[in-house]
Amino acid sequence: MKKNTISFETRFWYAYEIENPFEVIDAFFDYAALDHYKQRLAEAVLFINKQEVYKKEYPGQVFVFYTTLRSFLKACFCLQYKRKKWKVKQSSDCKSILHQGSLTKEEYANPFTVFQIAFAEKSLDEFEFFLCEIIHISLSPNVVEFDYDLITPYIHLIKMLDASQLLRESGLEKIKKNTHPLE
Numbered sequence: 001m002k003k004n005t006i007s008f009e010t011r012f013w014y015a016y017e018i019e020n021p022f023e024v025i026d027a028f029f030d031y032a033a034l035d036h037y038k039q040r041l042a043e044a045v046l047f048i049n050k051q052e053v054y055k056k057e058y059p060g061q062v063f064v065f066y067t068t069l070r071s072f073l074k075a076c077f078c079l080q081y082k083r084k085k086w087k088v089k090q091s092s093d094c095k096s097i098l099h100q101g102s103l104t105k106e107e108y109a110n111p112f113t114v115f116q117i118a119f120a121e122k123s124l125d126e127f128e129f130f131l132c133e134i135i136h137i138s139l140s141p142n143v144v145e146f147d148y149d150l151i152t153p154y155i156h157l158i159k160m161l162d163a164s165q166l167l168r169e170s171g172l173e174k175i176k177k178n179t180h181p182l183e
Contacts, residue, residue, distance in 0.1 A: 008074045012067040021082070024075035025164050031068060034165045038158065040065050045154060047138035048146075054138035066135045069157075070128060076115050076160045077124045079167075083112030101162035102155075111163035118156035127153055 010018045010027060018024050044062070047054035055062045107114050122130075130153035137144050 008071045010071050021075040021078040028072050044134050044138040053141050073127050080115035080119050102159050103162050111166045114159045114163035
């Protein structure tokens with residue numbers, strides 16, 4: 001029986017489909033830098049309360065931004081299940097709160113917990129709805145009333161961006177299981 005896998009839909013922005021969530025994260029940050037994603041996300045959120053269209057001069061950029069973040073969310077969803085098999089190579093001490101980004105000390109020490117916490121609170125569908133809603137409202141020339149919590153998924157998404165960048169910078173190593181029965 002074939003294992004049911006999730007499609008990351010990277011072909012929309014990376015020219016071909018990637019099947020490994022770690023490779024999706026690498027491609028995601030090869031495509032653009034962390035600060036680019038954070039800035040675009042913050043701008044889109046700010047435009048939900050404006051009577052202006054976000055990136056009106058080139059709305060195609062918004063579509064590409066949406067597809068990259070959607071692939072990123074799917075990869076993060078898969079990464080939450082990888083913490084038992086993988087760990088961060090370097091347990092680098094956080095030198096300052098600024099270096100830590102949006103992560104707590106515990107999250108900085110084990111970035112996989114960021115994904116677990118985020119997807120325990122909101123489902124993948126809820127994150128995709130949040131992303132779709134932000135893009136939809138930011139591209140509207142009218143102020144739209146909504147009754148959906150946009151702050152919680154936004155904060156989790158920022159944390160996932162920081163955690164993913166940390167995973168990428170630090171590198172990963174496979175956790176070796178004890179094979180000796182007395183150990």
